[in-house]
Amino acid sequence: MNENLILIECKDKVGLVAIISELMARHHLNITAMREFVDQDNNTFFARIECSGVVVNEAMLLSELQNALPESAKVTINPKKEKKIAVLVTKEYHCLGDILIRHHFNTLGANVCMVAGNYDILKSFTNRFDIPFFNISHENKSKPDFEKELIKVIEEYEPDYIVLAKFMRILSPDFVARFGNKIINIHHSFLPAFIGASPYRQAHERGVKVIGATAHFVTNDLDEGPIIVQETIPVNHTFKVSDMVTAGKEVEKSVLNRALQLVFQDRVFITGNKTIIFE
Template sequence: MSDRSLGNGRLLITCPDQPGIVAAISDFLHQHGANIIHSAQHTNDPEGGRFFMRIVFSISSYPDKFYQVKEEFLPIAEHFDMEWSLEREDRKKSVAIFISKEDHCLTELLWRWRSGELPIHISCVISNHTTLKNVVESYEIPFYHIPIEKNAKPEAENKILRTLEQYPIDFLVLARYMQILSPDFVAHYPAKIINIHHSFLPAFIGANPYRQAFERGVKLIGATAHYVTNDLDEGPIIEQDVLRVNHQYNANDLKITGRNAEKIALARAVTWHAEDRVIVDDNKTIVFL
């Protein structure tokens, strides 16, 4: 590969805050001939807090030099007790989308993916219904129907996991998948399952949020994209969106408005996760935009 070939890397870092972190990283990249294109950092507490950083850099002799940088960064990471990831910018993350019957979030993701706006590879779509099978297969994406029978959820989840083993899945997207995942399933993909909740969390948790919103006479309809944890609808929030409504809206009008907020918030969250812009900090997130 020519020495003039260039490629970009993305470095995400979390560690205890202390002096010298930025200098050490910058010096390391400089010594390896990398040019920092973008850098952002955040400390959640100036005294004894956590330090978060995202760096995008270009490097020659790509990708060979990239893998050398990844290997030789380990001593610095160990010295500062870092949790870190270093990804190639040109590698699209592999995604599995979970759906039920509603199509608005799915079709938004499919449209953005086909138009090149979503930097992902959609490996497959899994659904507990066949309602949207033709829609998915029209995009030439594998579709798997795995129903969730009463009292047989463990068997269904095991079948899903076996299905996902066929692909190099990086993360999952629940695009209105109307099932609660078990703790055992979630443990296979920690901070790698993105859900869209049709409400501006933490308000209106659980079922029928639009009926709850209507009964409260809300003036804003929201949607929340978050990581899935074992606590229902309480995982770290990645993105939220709101649209204004008024007293003339009935419960169905609120639902229609909410769908627009849902698909926008979910698409943003998927994009930001795919671009390595999100770091989980306990039950919050740091999102570098």
């Protein structure tokens, strides 16, 4: 029997679960799992519904749901199962390596359609997986010119998401707006602590007892976008900066992979500068 996924975001009102359930039954769809949450601050209802059965007329089901729910409801029926992603890199290989290995063994949950880097250091490694690599240097260029080239190659592949796998460039508001809520970054710190480019050194100088990593959506505010996943590990006074970097890289891979799995499975909703995650 067919398995279906329905995503709903709308203004909250009394009886929404009953309305949705009745409409599913009318279309002979059996709800096998339903997760819902109300963001009371914004009076917004979110639901992720798994149901079995055959959707005979998807357009009709969509129309009936939108008519039954509050005005301007966002409803998605059976979003694309395998997402396409573009990966942006600079010099560090550990996050890219983890993504490409999972892609190779079909455990990523998405298809890596291209990789672009502002250095060519990771080109030969990427090519081993038969994935196109584009070297777009930022040197001797203005930011608008650099990003114009980057946008051109990205849009040729029409990715669903852009993953910043240790891409050490700050993106402009125009770039971020062009791919709104579609850019995912891994930051080597437990945000909001130690934003910017050298968090492990900052953490060492502060004498922290835990370090971590944060995967988040990118906004115009540096390292302050909606958080998807965070993890920490303990450290102590014996850790040098290099020890923190080594340990932190393992956390970064784990956090980024977990965040990508949640996003690719359509388990993440964005509300303001927060996320609703149905695990």
